[in-house]
Amino acid sequence: xxxxxxxxPEMSVQEAETVTLSCTYDTSENNYYLxxxxxxxxRQMILVIRQEAYKQQNATENRFSVxxxxxxxxxxxxxxxxxxxxxxxxxxxFISSSNTGKLIFGQGTTLQVKP
Amino acid sequence: xxxxxxxxxxxIKTRGQQVTLRCSSQSGHNTVSWYQQALGQGPQFIFxxxxxxxxxxxxxxxxxxxxxxxxxxxxxxxNALELDDSALYLCAxxxxxxxxxxxxxxxxxxxx
Numbered sequence: 001x002x003x004x005x006x007x008x009p010e011m012s013v014q015e016a017e018t019v020t021l022s023c024t025y026d027t028s029e030n031n032y033y034l035x036x037x038x039x040x041x042x043r044q045m046i047l048v049i050r051q052e053a054y055k056q057q058n059a060t061e062n063r064f065s066v067x068x069x070x071x072x073x074x075x076x077x078x079x080x081x082x083x084x085x086x087x088x089x090x091x092x093x094f095i096s097s098s099n100t101g102k103l104i105f106g107q108g109t110t111l112q113v114k115p
Numbered sequence: 116x117x118x119x120x121x122x123x124x125x126x127i128k129t130r131g132q133q134v135t136l137r138c139s140s141q142s143g144h145n146t147v148s149w150y151q152q153a154l155g156q157g158p159q160f161i162f163x164x165x166x167x168x169x170x171x172x173x174x175x176x177x178x179x180x181x182x183x184x185x186x187x188x189x190x191x192x193x194n195a196l197e198l199d200d201s202a203l204y205l206c207a208x209x210x211x212x213x214x215x216x217x218x219x220x221x222x223x224x225x226x227x
Contacts (some may be wrong), residue, residue, distance in 0.1 A: 004157075004216075030222055033214050037218075042137075042220060043203060043205075043220045043221045043223075044219065044220040044221070045158075045207070045218035046218075047215075047216075050214075076203065079159050088128055091157050093157075095214050099171065100175065100212045100213065100214050101146070101148060101160075101163035101165070101170055101171040102148075102156070102160045102163070102171055103148070103160065103207075103216065104157050104160070105157030105159075106157050107156060107157050108155070108156070
């Protein structure tokens with residue numbers, strides 16, 4: 001069974017600084033996708049960034065980038081130049097290429113950006 | 116292009132009652148998945164509907180059931196509500212079971 005683990009329940013960072021959120025996962029599959037979702041108090045899950053497992057190059061989206069280590073089954077999210085609007089709960093998620101119906105989420109990391 | 120819309124936003128029910136939650140998929144999306152998110156936890160997959168048929172189910176009892184309509188809107192029905200059913204219920208839609216899911220803002224269900 002696939003699992004996703006986020007070992008940091010809470011983190012904080014000063015505005016304009018950089019923070020890294022950790023995520024590890026477990027799967028026996030070779031083809032899959034990994035995601036980071038942001039859930040602000042409005043409750044809607046917003047896709048931050050995604051990574052295809054077959055791509056070695058780390059995905060980047062503006063201030064957000066990932067460090068994808070397939071052999072170590074690690075998928076961390078780096079937020080550069082943190083902004084107050086980045087305050088939210090962040091979820092790491094996994095989906096298998098053979099079962100694209102089921103997103104498997106980690107427990108989440110609450111990130112607070114301080115002014 | 117509209118996003119995913121869920122109704123109602125909040126709901127309070129009594130233990131033993133039945134509840135129906137509704138989801139309107141993003142335009143062009145024919146796949147919908149439902150998730151249960153307990154407070155402070157990650158969402159858990161309940162089931163998925165693709166072209167009006169159930170296409171996968173998580174570890175939830177049969178009293179959780181669903182429907183998808185020809186216009187691809189969807190319902191989640193929960194019978195015999197239990198206190199532990201109190202959670203945020205999220206709906207997510209995509210096109211052709213593609214992994215590009217768009218989420219709604221959820222329905223907060225409280226069972227008392």
